[in-house]
Every structure is written in C-alpha cells, then in structure tokens.
Amino acid sequence: xxxxxxxxxxxxxxxxxxxxxxxxxxxxxxxxxxxxxxxxxxxxxxxxxxxxxxxxxxxxxxxxxxxxxxxxxxxxxxxxxxxxxxxxxxxxxxxxxxxxxxxxxxxxxxxxxxxxxxxxxxxxxxxxxxxxxxxxxxxxxxxxxxxxxxxxxxxxxxxx
Amino acid sequence: xxxxxxxxxxxxxxxxxxxxxxxxxxxxxxxxxxxxxxxxxxxxxxxxxxxxxxxxxxxxxxxxxxxxxxxxxxxxxxxxxxxxxxxxxxxxxxxxxxxxxxxxxxxxxxxxxxxxxxxxxxxxxxxxxxxxxxxxxxxxxxxxxxxxxxxxxxxxxx
Numbered sequence: 001x002x003x004x005x006x007x008x009x010x011x012x013x014x015x016x017x018x019x020x021x022x023x024x025x026x027x028x029x030x031x032x033x034x035x036x037x038x039x040x041x042x043x044x045x046x047x048x049x050x051x052x053x054x055x056x057x058x059x060x061x062x063x064x065x066x067x068x069x070x071x072x073x074x075x076x077x078x079x080x081x082x083x084x085x086x087x088x089x090x091x092x093x094x095x096x097x098x099x100x101x102x103x104x105x106x107x108x109x110x111x112x113x114x115x116x117x118x119x120x121x122x123x124x125x126x127x128x129x130x131x132x133x134x135x136x137x138x139x140x141x142x143x144x145x146x147x148x149x150x151x152x153x154x155x156x157x158x159x160x
Numbered sequence: 161x162x163x164x165x166x167x168x169x170x171x172x173x174x175x176x177x178x179x180x181x182x183x184x185x186x187x188x189x190x191x192x193x194x195x196x197x198x199x200x201x202x203x204x205x206x207x208x209x210x211x212x213x214x215x216x217x218x219x220x221x222x223x224x225x226x227x228x229x230x231x232x233x234x235x236x237x238x239x240x241x242x243x244x245x246x247x248x249x250x251x252x253x254x255x256x257x258x259x260x261x262x263x264x265x266x267x268x269x270x271x272x273x274x275x276x277x278x279x280x281x282x283x284x285x286x287x288x289x290x291x292x293x294x295x296x297x298x299x300x301x302x303x304x305x306x307x308x309x310x311x312x313x314x315x316x317x318x
Contacts, residue, residue: 012186013229017236019179020191020285024237025244027172028165031256039307039314052169057288059173060180064293067181082188089188091281091291093298100298101305103280104287108306110272112313114261117284118193118277121270122234124256126241131258135270142274143198149279 008084021123027056030123032115039112099153103146110142180289187229192286193237194277200230261317280306 028034034050043049072088081087093100111117116124116135124132180191248255261269277283280302282291287306291299 009187009229010226010232012182013189013232014236016179016183016186016191017233018240019175019182019236020193020233021237021240023172023175023177023179025172025240026175027169029172030241030244031254033257033260036260036314036318039311040318041311042315050165052165055166055169056173056176059170060177060289061173061293063174063177064181064289065295068184068293072181072184082184083186085186085188087188088184089190090294091190091296091298093281094296096298096301099279100281100302103276103278104302104305105276105309106272107276107280107283108309109313110269110274110276111284111306112310113265113272113317114269115314116258116269117273118197119237119283119285121273122193122197122237123241123244124258125238126245127256127258129256129258131263131266134263135258135266135273138267138270139274140197140201142271142276143194143278144202144274145271146275146278147198147202 005084012084020119023060024119024123027053029053029056029117030120032120035111035115035117035120039115099150176285177289177293180285180293183233184290189229190286190290191233192282192290194274194283195281195286196230196233198278200228200234203228203230265317276306 024030035053037043037048037050038053041049075082076088076090107117114135116132118139121132121136121139125136183189183191244253247253258266273283277286280287282299282302284303284306287296287299287302292303
C-alpha cells in the first residue's frame, strides 16, 4: 500500500514536471533574451520593452490562487491529506528575516544579469549548450554553498 | 509586442499554475524549482547511508527505494526541453541563445541565482507563484524584491 502511493506520488511529480516545462516553453520564460527584454525596463523609452511576461504570472496566479483557496485550504482546515501523501508540506517560516531579504536580493542580481532562473535552466539542459551548462553548474554550486551556510547557522542556533 | 506573445504568455502561465497546484493537491508539495533541484541533488538521504534513513521523521514520506519524487519532476522538465529540441525546427519555433553575456558573467550569475534561491528559500516559482498564491508575506516581499533588483540589474548590464 505504501509502495503504491509512493508510485502515485512519483507519477504525479513526473506529470507536473511535464506540464511545468511546457508552460515555461510556451510562455517564453525559457528564452533568456525574452526575459531580459522584459526585465530591462529602460527599453520603455524607445518602445522595445516586452511586457508580455507579466501576463505569465497573472495566468499562473489566477489558477494557483483560486484552486488553493477552493480546494487545498478547506482540506487543510478539516485535517484532510493530499491525494497521494499523508500530509501537506508547507513552509513553517511565517515572518520576515534578513536571510530572506539577502537571498532574494542576490537572486534578483543573478537573474537580472543573465535572464535565467532555475526552472528555465533545467528545461534548457536539452539544448546541450555549453554556456547554459556552465550556468547550471555555477547555480548548483551556489545552491550547495547556501545549503552549507544554512546548516552551519542552524548548528550555531543549537549551540547557543 | 504582438497579441500572440501575450496569448502565449497567458496560456503558458495557466499551464505553470496548473502544474504547481496539481503538485500541491496530489503530493502536498510546493512546486519550487530551486528547492526541488536542491533536495534532489543535495538531500541528506543521499549523503547518508540508506540504512540510516530516519524513519521517525514524519516529514519523510518518500519511498526508501529508488529516486525521490523530485527526480521525477526534474525528468518531466528535462523531457519537455528534449521534445522542444526535437521539434523546434519543423515548427519554426525560436532557438534560445545563451551567449548574450560573457562566460564570467554567466558563472557569477549562476552562482548568485543558486546562492540567492537557497538563502531566500525560493525562486520565481516557489515564491512568485506558490508563495504569492497562498498570500504568504515572506513570498510577497521576496518576489517584489527580486523582481525589482533583477530589473535594475538588467537595466545596468544590458
């Protein structure tokens, strides 16, 4: 029984990955040139700014927010589990902290420099492009350093 | 700036939102790509001997055998890229270029994206869609900040 639900979790993760990747490709978010054309707001002055990516978030949020409040929130409220798991895994942190602010600022800096965020980086692996490969290796290194920093900080909290 | 690119952006956004909420409805998980990639590759499950997997942890609902669900999500993402690579020529779809910035910039940018997403506990998907979609204060603040910083950076570097 445990085994069967684990397989269902993996199957739905695969399906969600396919849907997500298709969304990134269809929307244009997977194209770094298009992302920079959106982020570089100085292009407004010469009329070459591409605001279409704003609509990606609008569409995604419309679906996510409505179904979260219609389906997921009531289930959490009545202690029901997700379809293929025993509980919902939601972040425990609720308040702002300096690490969140610092991290978000660093991410914005990197994203603005190259126009690639983690989802498009993974989808584009299939291009076998050497430059994209270098970006992904650097990104994984960054994720690893961040993980080390966070666990070091956790140890400090435990000690004190 | 034609209407079709807006329609594509909206349609693509709907697919992204649908994927993210389905992962929550079925698996109870946040569709944050940086988190999924990080836990797939750097999870403690892989770093420690499999025999010592913590079965007491209530958070650990992964099957002890085979790759974690995160790997299946990543496989789905990569698969769409493979299909795109196979059909873009026939369908006249655009080729994506990754050489608009120098290699040192790509490496620094990648490092910042990884480190920032890890410390900030989320990226465009985890904070921008799943977090704002739950009206999380942390995610609203993080998303406003990283979009503002990214826009300023893009203005100065492009």
